[in-house]
Amino acid sequence: MSSAVQTEQERTRARAHRRRQSKNWSLFLLFAGPNILLILAFIYYPLFSNMYYSTLDWRLGSSSATQIGLENYVAFFTSDSGLEVWRVTGIFTAGAVLGSMILGLLIALVLNKKIPGKTAARTAVFSPYVLSGVGVAMVWNFIFDPTRGGLSHILGFFGVSSPEWYLNEDWSLFMVIIVYVWKNLGYCAVVFLAGLQSIPKDLIEAATIDRAGPIRRFVSVTLPLLTPTVFFLLVTNILFSMTNAFDILRTMTPTGHGTNTIIFEIYLQSFGAYQRAGYSAAIAVVLFFTLFFITAVQLRFVERKVHYS
């Protein structure tokens, strides 16, 4: 008798729990559902359909496609044009990341001093980061113009003639790296500045009392304490420079000769002259796993090895 009552009570409680649960679920879906659906439809579905397209020999717009297995991947990793994309991506990423980090650190070290007007300077240095890449690239197109550009006039003042920025592929790559660094270094400077300001003043003062010179103080105190910032910037800059540079690359070098980094190549292959949609999808899949790998390495190491304390 009493056990029957108990199970009856349990059943009511379980039913109430289920009701609460399903009410929570419907609220959850009302609040988060639209966003989750959009993410599924426009981020996850493309990820998987790319994997399917990447096995096809398929021209964009054509209704027929043939299954070719992993041939697109093999082509990307072994063909001359595929290896060229890796070479360009490597040089662009290395130049863009090192350039903006080194210059950003130098600017941050200066801005970290007590001088009037540094807040305004910080704002000015950061500003290119928020400007349209297309607009910025158009301005630099004018500056780099070998006959009319501001740079050719400056070089001419020193008796140097302007390099053929647009005709020579190596100079083109150097040019887009310069513009990317110009746009990006303020970001690095501001993050470095935050890192510098979190270093306890008394450590630096202690080193000063021990008669360490400014260079010694930087190498032995500041830099080791800055390693988490350096690592963070290294990873985010690699990710950004592999994905964010499209507008500069496309506006300054529309054909992509010598500047076809992996992100540009995805566009050129599917929407450029070639229309090789399957091959483009394969490169997109490779890019995704490259980014995934870099992020995974960061998550694994950033907490353990880099934190100083």
Next chain:
Amino acid sequence: MSLTRSRPPKEDAQPRGIAPEKKQKLTKAERKQMRRGGWLDAFSRQNLADTIFTGYLPIFVALIVIVLPLAWMVSSSFKPPTEIVTLNPTLLPQDPTLDNFGNVVDRVPLLTMFGNSIYVTLVGSSIKVLLAVTTAYALVFIKVPGRNFIFLGILVALMVPPEVSMLPNYLTITGLGGRDTLWGIILPGLGTAFGTFLLRQHFMALPKEMFEAAELDGAGHFRKLFQIAAPVSIPAIATVGLVTVVNEWNSFLWPLVITGSAEKMTLPVGLNLLQSVETQAGSYGILMAGAVIVIAPMLIIFAALQKYIVAGLTQGSVK
């Protein structure tokens, strides 16, 4: 050295025997400075040189490098073609003119494009911010099993760049009839991982007591979100909103892929079109006028609200 001078240790803290010897080397004027708290120290002869060569000079060089291209852009946009092609250019236009801006309007439907950019930016950002707020709230406050798993899925989406999904999204939107339309530009970008992530971190840090009191009054999730969580999070929401506005305004790849006619293009795509039709050396003035139109609005917004924008864009760097 400069540090020890500007903040001299208290006399009784110095070991006897060394202190008096050191003290004698300081001049009367230097001691006077110390008593004033040391800020005048920055202008002592040695330090003035130090401030100029390691402070102002590098900052000045950096500012020249950053600001000069933008100043050149603005100045050139007011120059007539003869001043553009000259071999002796001047920094300021000698004979300023508004012709370049008029020419941009002649070449491309600039006002339509400007309107398109504003529409796409405002509609896209408003929906994205709303979705980010509600999703973040659901992830933090509505307890359902598996929500951490859902959050993980959103985190992974955070690192998929739009270029990776460009081709399939092009096919999807084309299939829905959204090619060359404004909603076709907006729709694929609406799912927001960045804003959700940022606001979730923010909501998790809110004190629980704030909500308990409201629960006693019988407030449901809607009231808790719109009367408590959202109002106290205005700075964080503003940060997400501003970063979204900047990104939408500058967005180039997707609008480039999905639009075909000039009437549906946003400004960056329209400028790309302008650049492809204006290939003469003398037309740089027109191109610079176009660049001013796309760059100036963000520069103004950034100058006014840089605190929020910098905070949002450098998220994750400071723990």
